[in-house]
Each structure stands twice: as structure tokens, then as C-alpha cells.
Amino acid sequence: MKSAVIVFPGSNREGDVVRALKSAGSQAEKVWHAETELPQGTDLVVLPGGFSYGDYLRCGAIAGRATVMDAVRAHAARGGLVLGICNGFQILCESGLLPGILMRNANLKFICHRQFLRVERNDTAFTRAYAKGQAIDVCVAHGEGNYTADDETLKRLEGEGLVAFRYSDAQAHITTDANRNGSMNSIAGIYSDKLNVLGMMPHPENLIEDLVGGTDGRGLFESLVSSFSRAA
Amino acid sequence: MKARVTVTLKNGVLDPQGKAIEGALKSLGVEGIDGVRQGKVFDIELGTADKAQAEAQLKAACEKLLANTVIENYRVEIA
Numbered sequence: 408m409k410s411a412v413i414v415f416p417g418s419n420r421e422g423d424v425v426r427a428l429k430s431a432g433s434q435a436e437k438v439w440h441a442e443t444e445l446p447q448g449t450d451l452v453v454l455p456g457g458f459s460y461g462d463y464l465r466c467g468a469i470a471g472r473a474t475v476m477d478a479v480r481a482h483a484a485r486g487g488l489v490l491g492i493c494n495g496f497q498i499l500c501e502s503g504l505l506p507g508i509l510m511r512n513a514n515l516k517f518i519c520h521r522q523f524l525r526v527e528r529n530d531t532a533f534t535r536a537y538a539k540g541q542a543i544d545v546c547v548a549h550g551e552g553n554y555t556a557d558d559e560t561l562k563r564l565e566g567e568g569l570v571a572f573r574y575s576d577a578q579a580h581i582t583t584d585a586n587r588n589g590s591m592n593s594i595a596g597i598y599s600d601k602l603n604v605l606g607m608m609p610h611p612e613n614l615i616e617d618l619v620g621g622t623d624g625r626g627l628f629e630s631l632v633s634s635f636s637r638a639a
Numbered sequence: 640m641k642a643r644v645t646v647t648l649k650n651g652v653l654d655p656q657g658k659a660i661e662g663a664l665k666s667l668g669v670e671g672i673d674g675v676r677q678g679k680v681f682d683i684e685l686g687t688a689d690k691a692q693a694e695a696q697l698k699a700a701c702e703k704l705l706a707n708t709v710i711e712n713y714r715v716e717i718a
Contacts, residue, residue, distance in 0.1 A: 465707055472704060501707065508709050511655050555652070555710065589653075 420456035431628035454495030471501030496606035507556030513589025536626035
């Protein structure tokens with residue numbers, strides 16, 4: 408499996424994502440935002456976290472319109488896999504690949520802590536290694552993660568099973584306390600209609616080694632690699 | 640030609656920053672504030688002297704980048 412990790416000015420989590428992908432068994436290369444094409448044979452595109460363009464205008468707004476995003480959109484339209492983490496999720500929303508928007512956290516604070524997520528479904532390329540309803544222990548670090556969409560979009564996401572992860576407690580219960588950024592329906596991540604694009608605020612790439620306190624993030628990268636080798 | 644684009648949050652969209660500013664104004668003792676909504680202003684220089692063309696260019700700028708029309712409205716004023 409070949410992964411392309413897109414780097415924008417201000418991205419800062421690309422190194423950790425490359426490391427997580429390689430440790431799960433994928434090839435991974437960094438691709439500069441001004442490129443017009445993805446490397447030949449790219450299976451997965453990752454938009455990593457950070458502060459692309461200093462969060463100017465709106466988080467992800469300028470990166471969402473970068474040259475390389477046309478190639479990313481074409482890749483997604485062909486059914487190719489796309490993963491956006493944190494600022495990458497904001498970029499996916501701004502680029503039109505996912506609906507809704509990430510607003511300022513409801514408590515106006517930058518939040519940075521360990522966070523449990525409930526895995527809403529495990530039949531996608533991103534979550535096969537998890538159990539449905541499992542609480543995974545990862546972390547969040549963001550100021551604008553408050554997922555917001557209009558009623559119609561929200562109804563569609565819920566009705567079509569497009570919510571990927573919700574903020575939960577350690578027992579996978581969805582509580583107000585666990586939803587610290589104020590996201591609608593405690594949404595931490597969503598899929599595109601065809602389930603090939605995933606955007607999520609939390610950072611699975613931070614928790615891939617016991618040395619740093621946990622390995623629950625590994626499952627996402629292992630799912631991607633295994634679902635790809637299955638398809639190939 | 641100069642233009643000013645004003646981008647504001649749509650009604651009903653929660654504006655935590657506006658709420659925080661409203662609270663700060665109240666704590667400063669500024670009276671009579673019933674609500675604050677924060678927006679953005681862009682002052683734009685245009686090369687054209689044609690008003691219709693300027694309007695079209697500004698509309699494209701707003702729709703493509705300046706406003707996220709999921710949550711924001713925009714208003715264009717040409718000087």
C-alpha cells in the first residue's frame with residue numbers, strides 16, 4: 408500500500424503520520440501542496456494536523472483550495488481513500504469533500520488531552536481492526552473542533568451511518584462531559600457518502616506505541632493497510 | 640475601484656466569540672448591549688472600472704474563498 412501525506416505550510420503532524428503508516432506496513436511519502444498530481448499508484452491520501460496557513464481566514468480554508476486538492480478530489484471521486492486528521496478534517500470540510508464545518512470550541516479554549524472515542528461502525532476501510540461500539544483511547548489537541556452542520560446534513564449523516572467516531576467515556580457512553588468541544592451529536596469524525604473519505608479531529612497517530620502511553624491509534628492504520636491488501 | 644466585503648455568521652449559528660465579547664463588554668460596565676455577533680471585513684482593491692465586472696469578481700471571491708456559505712453570509716459594497 409502506498410500513502411501520500413500532503414504537507415501545507417504550517418502542517419506539523421506529517422512526521423508522526425508517516426511514522427504510524429510505516430509502522431503499520433504502508434509505504435508513505437510526503438507530498439508538497441503545490442504539486443498538481445499525486446505520486447503514481449497512491450492508494451491513500453492523508454491530510455495531517457497542524458495549522459496550515461496559520462489558520463488565517465478560517466481553519467483549513469486556504470489549504471482546502473490548494474493546487475494539490477484538485478488531485479485529492481479526483482482521487483476521492485475514483486473511490487480512493489482519504490484520511491484527514493485534525494486540521495486535515497477542517498481542510499476536508501473546507502474543500503467540500505465532507506459536509507459541515509469545525510467551529511471554535513464551545514468553551515473557547517484550546518483543548519489538549521486524552522480522549523475516548525466510540526467506534527460507530529467497524530465495516531469500513533478505516534476501522535476493521537476495531538470492534539463496533541469499542542471505546543478507543545486516543546487524544547485531541549485543537550481550538551476549532553466543534554462539529555457543526557445544518558439539520559438536514561446532520562439527519563443525513565445519522566440516517567446513512569456516516570458518523571465514524573463520537574466522543575465518549577471509557578465505557579463508550581456518550582456523555583456531555585466527554586464532548587468537550589461542543590460538537591453536534593458528539594461527532595468526532597465523519598465519512599463521505601461512499602465511506603472512502605474520513606475526517607476526524609482526534610489524533611490516532613499519537614497513540615501507536617506503549618512507550619508514549621497507548622496503542623489504540625494503531626488499529627486505524629492497520630485497518631487501512633489490511634483492507635488495502637485485501638482489495639489488491 | 641475599492642470595495643468592502645463584510646462576512647457575518649448566519650442567524651442561528653452559535654458564535655462563542657461574539658458571546659465572549661458580549662460578556663467582556665458587560666463586565667467592563669458598557670451598558671445597553673443586548674447581543675454581539677463577530678464578523679470579518681475585507682477591503683479590496685480592484686483593477687476594473689466596470690461596476691458589473693467588479694460585482695461578478697467579488698461574488699466569485701466570496702463564494703470561492705472569503706465566506707463559507709454553510710455558516711456565513713456576505714455583503715459586497717463597491718465605493
